[in-house]
Amino acid sequence: MYPELEDVLFIWFHEKREHGAIISDEILIEKAKYFGTMLNISNFKYSDGWINKFKKRYNISSYKLHGEAGSVDQNEINSERLKLQNELKEFNLDDIYNLDETALFFKMEPNKTLSDKKESDKKIDKTRITVALCCNASGRDKIKPLVIGRFKNPRCFKNFNPEPVVSYFNNSIAWMTASIFSSWCETFNNNIKFKNEKRKVVLLVDNASGHKPVVLSNVIIKFLPPNTTSCLQPLDAGIINSFKAQYRKGLVKSFIESLDDFNELKTPDLKDAIYLINRAWKSVTVSTIKKCWNKCNILEQLVLDDLEDDKFLKELDEFLLKLKIKYDKCDMSAEEYLNLESLEVTSEELSDEEIVKILLFKLNLILKKIK
Structure with a gap:
């Protein structure tokens, strides 16, 4: 298991959904592979079973588009x-x-x-x-x-x-x-x-x-x-x-x-x-x-x-x-x-590099507290 991979993938997922993007399982898997390369993760199987467990762990099934009525209980x-x-x-x-x-x-x-x-x-x-x-x-x-x-x-x-x-x-x-x-x-x-x-x-x-x-x-x-x-x-x-x-x-x-x-x-x-x-x-x-x-x-x-x-x-x-x-x-x-522009993005998004930096920064803080 690679919790850092799942953390960065969830940050990316949340960022995209906040901008109205529709994310399929296939897109999640491809993005996970991309982040895995950035984090030097090898010999990991990006399977359907893993992505389903990832979604369950992060309660992704309950998410809807940003701003959509009913997105929150x-x-x-x-x-x-x-x-x-x-x-x-x-x-x-x-x-x-x-x-x-x-x-x-x-x-x-x-x-x-x-x-x-x-x-x-x-x-x-x-x-x-x-x-x-x-x-x-x-x-x-x-x-x-x-x-x-x-x-x-x-x-x-x-x-x-x-x-x-x-x-x-x-x-x-x-x-x-x-x-x-x-x-x-x-x-x-x-x-x-x-x-x-x-x-x-x-x-x-x-x-x-x-x-x-x-x-x-x-x-x-x-x-x-x-x-x-x-x-x-x-x-x-x-x-x-x-x-x-x-x-x-x-x-x-x-x-x-x-x-x-x-x-x-x-x-x-x-x-x-x-x-x-x-x-x-x-x-x-x-x-x-x-x-x-x-x-x-x-x-x-x-x-x-x-x-x-x-x-x-x-x-x-x-x-x-x-x-x-x-x-x-x-x-x-x-x-x-x-309603022509209903799905248009109007605000800047985090880049992939910025998402990874956020994760690494959090990990460093955790390591400092442990020490």
Whole structure:
């Protein structure tokens, strides 16, 4: 038996599942062989029997995709919810914030046929960026969107400064990283401190690998438990969906206008998308935000004066129908168009080398304690 091999394999498995990957037994065995080579393990049989025992030892059979409803036992959800209620009761609604990010195919047409084909004369444009949104529980404060692109100064940015519209960052894969998260948190903290030096707020974030602890003077970062975001994170409870519906409504509207004006469908560049993102976020209502915090039930229920129905899906459907009249390749429903990025990764992952280093570091600590 090689416990160090199983430990590193489980760390890798957990990391991938946190990013929404589906891992089969065959993939586990191949990755185990890879880590076995890195750990200088030889003459070991990577059998189906061994992988089944490994899964049983680490209770892997109970795991589901990151953020999926039902990933955690309902009793555990209720327990974590009560803990949050207790921890947050000392803060007023204006001082409780939630930050979460989502992938966004900012140019993509509502064309299911193209997106499903492996090869096509015209490839669907899946140029992606990451958008992070943050708001407080009262709905009174929607922080300027954070946008992560691939390039520092794309061609469309000529004489354009995105900072008044969004907080813009970049890296080669357009993901949330620990450095971007830290930088954003420090700016958020400074803005809180500038308005009131004595004000303390709490920022709820999920346990994505790009979110790292940051010590701040006026902001307490509270990490939500693993695999609970669909139940306990307000932005996951409908706020991001509302934002995306508003964004895609604006995108479809721009498609219709380009067909009317130029008789062809023109897609936006990143500069255009940034303005669409800003307008979409402004269009998310206070009522929607409050209802999503209510739905999570992690603080005292909010009393709403106007419980309006969310109409974003209906409105998006109406715009798609208008587009379909002019552009017959439009064949997605509002719900399909809204969930294009559901399996996209938005946060950095640990490399294989980093996983092995973590394991070796833990083993060294254990050896020191034994000595």
